[in-house]
Amino acid sequence: MRFLADESCDFAVVRALRNAGHDVLAVSEISPRADDAQILNFASQQERILITEDKDFGQLVFAHGKDTHGVIFLRYQPSARLKIAKEVVTLVKQRGAKLPGCFVVIQPGRIRISGTPGN
Numbered sequence: 476m477r478f479l480a481d482e483s484c485d486f487a488v489v490r491a492l493r494n495a496g497h498d499v500l501a502v503s504e505i506s507p508r509a510d511d512a513q514i515l516n517f518a519s520q521q522e523r524i525l526i527t528e529d530k531d532f533g534q535l536v537f538a539h540g541k542d543t544h545g546v547i548f549l550r551y552q553p554s555a556r557l558k559i560a561k562e563v564v565t566l567v568k569q570r571g572a573k574l575p576g577c578f579v580v581i582q583p584g585r586i587r588i589s590g591t592p593g594n
Contacts, residue, residue: 476571479518481527482507484549488526491560497567498523511535519544524574526563536578540592545575550582558583 480489480501492499500523502514509517511531518525524545525532533548535541547566551559566581567574573588580587 476567476574477521477523478547479514479521479523479525481514481525481529481532483528484526485528485556485559487560488549488563491564492567495564495567512541515541515543515546522575533578536591542593543576543578543591545577545579546591547574547579547581550580552583555583 476497478492478497478499480499482502486501489499489501502509506513506517511529512535515525515532515535519542522544524547525543526547526549528549530548532546536543536546547563549559549563562581566579566586570588576591577588578591
């Protein structure tokens with residue numbers, strides 16, 4: 476699968492997905508300090524699922540109706556951060572086919588997958 480990792484995304488997630496054979500671009504490597512709308516637009520144009528820890532992307536998708544190929548929003552407290560990379564890779568492995576076009580919220584012990592306004 477193809478992903479775009481926002482700068483807020485823990486880089487351990489980027490490494491883990493790459494190690495699992497996925498195509499992952501990191502905003503920090505290709506366009507540091509890009510604004511959120513640009514990042515979401517780039518991900519959509521490139522048909523990449525955005526991975527972020529920035530709740531502003533939910534606002535862009537749901538309140539402003541911005542197009543998306545999908546978003547994975549990571550909500551982990553500092554005490555649970557060691558699990559984040561493994562749990563994202565597991566999510567993609569188990570539910571990858573369901574992720575495009577969805578807004579996914581993943582947190583310890585809970586995953587919510589919902590459609591986006593355009594899908």
